[in-house]
Amino acid sequence: MTQPTITHFVRLRPGETVRRPGAVLRRGSIDEIYRHGGGWEPTEVIRDNDPEDPDDVLVEVSAEFAAGIIAGWESALTEAERQFTAGPPLRLAEASTPARLPPPDAALPVAERPKIVAFLRDAPLALAAYGTGEDPYDGDLPVVPLHIHTDGVWVWSESLAYFAETYGLPPEPELLAHIRARGYRWSEVDEQTLQHAGRLVFGDAD
Incomplete structure (x- = not known):
């Protein structure tokens, strides 16, 4: 053959x-x-x-x-990255924002910020949201993107990229550690994973 x-x-x-x-x-x-x-x-x-x-x-x-x-x-690939790519269950990141912005020493380092933002904004799109959310730190302006992304391990709202870029607000510690462990690189994910990520956002994933 x-x-x-x-x-x-x-x-x-x-x-x-x-x-x-x-x-x-x-x-x-x-x-x-x-x-x-x-x-x-x-x-x-x-x-x-x-x-x-x-x-x-x-x-x-x-x-x-x-x-x-x-x-x-x-x-x-580091050993940590190999574990991340071994197929763990998808994990939904927190999308809430604190009542007040963190002090400067708790913000994302300026030099690292573009890499964190690029990861959060450019990873595969699981769900497109055509509306926008309000920015509680700027007069509740409706400018915050709400698209849903995933790298096959974590699932998150693009609002995290907006707040990281605009205010240096870091994502939750475990997601931030994950991004750093992967060297700020995301991988393509298959259609089944994208669909699963979308279901997870609405609370009806398997």
């Missing part, structure tokens, strides 16, 4: 390069995406990709090049 031809791709979003892509994918008998620390998983990313979208580009690469990218990812 003839083996199917396998074509490899890297996925590039704004700020990413071929040598530092956001994802590695392959198309053979099925489409698959490589999850950091978790191996190959089925995906619909290749099928659904819009070749006219300049902010979500698939670039064909050789199998050797793709293997080199993956090897670099795997060698950089």
Whole structure:
């Protein structure tokens, strides 16, 4: 039986390069995406990709090049990251905000803040919210995004990114530790996980 031809791709979003892509994918008998620390998983990313979208580009690469990218990812994983990618149950982050902003010494470090914000804002989207929430620290203005994201381990509201960027307000300690342990990198997640994350928000996950 003839083996199917396998074509490899890297996925590039704004700020990413071929040598530092956001994802590695392959198309053979099925489409698959490589999850950091978790191996190959089925995906619909290749099928659904819009070749006219300049902010979500698939670039064909050789199998050797793709293997080199993956090897670099795997060698950089810490033991903590390997545990995080082993498939633990999804965990819903707290979305509440304190009555008062924390003192300056409790805020996110300025140098680290963009990396935390990027993780919270750019991880896979589980649910799109077309309304906005109120900012209790700025006259209750309705400017806070409420989209739901997940990295396959945690599920959170994009409001966390807004408050981290605007005020340096950190997410809850365990989520913050998780983001740091993963080196501020999130992985692609499959459609089943995205759906599970959405159900978790409404309290009807399995």
